[in-house]
Amino acid sequence: MHSLLSVANSLLSGNKLSILIYHQVLEAFDPMRPYEVTAEVFDWHMALISRYFTPISLTDAAKYLEQGKLPDKAICVTFDDGYLNNLTVAQPILAKYKIPATVYVATAFTEGADMWNDRVLDLFNDAQLSSLIIEGESVTLGDWEKRNQLAAAQLMRLKYLPIDERLAGVQKLYDDNNLAEPTPRMMNAQQVKQLADCGVEIGGHTVNHPILKVLSPEQQFDEVSRCKAQLEQWTGKPVKHFAYPNGSYGKDLTDETVELVKKAGYETAVVTDWGTSSPGDDLLRLKRFTPWDSSAWKFHARLVKSRLTI
Known part of the structure; x- marks a missing residue:
């Protein structure tokens, strides 16, 4: 079944980029976060895309999109928010399968306060x-x-x-x-740098994770530019990629927001609207998608279908 899906993917969805969106990778199932993958599930996700797709970095994906030719079955892995388990749980699995990734960090939550x-x-x-x-x-x-x-x-x-x-x-x-705060679950600045030093690309996700559309242009620009400056200071690396909080185009961000992200110096930005990207698409409105199926062949099938129909 996987081989047939892979052939269909190659024949029918050429020159398209899939971007997977994750948030946390949990050590064990959390009943209040049933939509978050566990380490066991994430492992077979990465094993599957390593075998049947071509995982590339977001930086390389942007270059290939501009050149007009993506590798066959191109796919990127991204994470939103900046959870500590991106470093402690997800990164070893990514390294195991040699898969590049981008983690978008909301910088206000690196000092002990959770999202x-x-x-x-x-x-x-x-x-x-x-x-x-x-x-x-x-x-x-x-x-x-x-x-x-x-x-x-x-x-x-x-x-x-x-x-x-x-x-x-x-x-x-x-x-x-009269309840106390739980143990913080976000990375601090040193851990963000540690993740960057592991080869994971660090992207911006604003400072406070606001819905940008409800802010003034000045507030929006402060959120996206200050986040970039902080991350570059922490990591010592350029921050070229951005993820819009919540991320639904029209509902959570506008064309003005996109222009402000461009003005801040980001080269790519991702939304949460489902779909794929092709050469000629706006690099500041790249779509994302992650199948939610609990079996490997259904996950594979839904991912291939998304490349054929969206």
């Missing part, structure tokens, strides 16, 4: 807690399905608020429930 969304999820992740105070009311948590539904509602309530209001809303949840 706001992870702080919300962790409120619901303690199986010993049977209820939480949410917006002034005691809410029964129930099973993991109910906890995920409740957490999702809070994420949506807070996501599009201005940064200060969003963070204040998260802090209020902690204060109302």
Whole structure:
């Protein structure tokens, strides 16, 4: 089956680039993050793309796109946000299969504070807690399905608020429930440099991970340019690649945002809209996609299908 899919990929999807998007690679399954891959799953993902695709760096992908000719079955691996497990769990697996990768780092979360969304999820992740105070009311948590539904509602309530209001809303949840922060899960500046020294490309993901569209042009530019400067100082390497937070074109970013990212000096930028990229596409709006299937042949089939139809 894999061989047939590989042949179809070569014959029918030439000169296309797939970019896989990941966030965390967990040591073990987390019921509040069922969409995040474990080390076991990520290992067979990388084994599969190493055997049936051509993994390339994002820097090389940009060059090939500009030249008008990509390698057969070209694919890039990317990670958003800057989680510590990108270094401790994902990087050894990437090295095992000799796969290049890019990690986009939101720099405000390198000093011990977790991403706001992870702080919300962790409120619901303690199986010993049977209820939480949410917006002034005691809410029964129930099973993991109910906890995920409740957490999702809070994420949506807070996501599009201005940064200060969003963070204040998260802090209020902690204060109302008298709960301590969990162990930080993001890389610090030294660990970002360590990952860069392993050969992983470091990209920008803003400072505070805001929805850029809701900010003024001046605030947007500060977020994207300051992030770049910080990462270059930490790593001693040029930072050429960017990922838009949340990343849906039109909803989370605009043409003005794209121009500001270009002005800041980034050479490529990725969205979260599903698809592939071809020569002639805007390098500052590259699409991404990662199949979610739990079996290798379905994962392979969906990835090939995305290259044929999108």
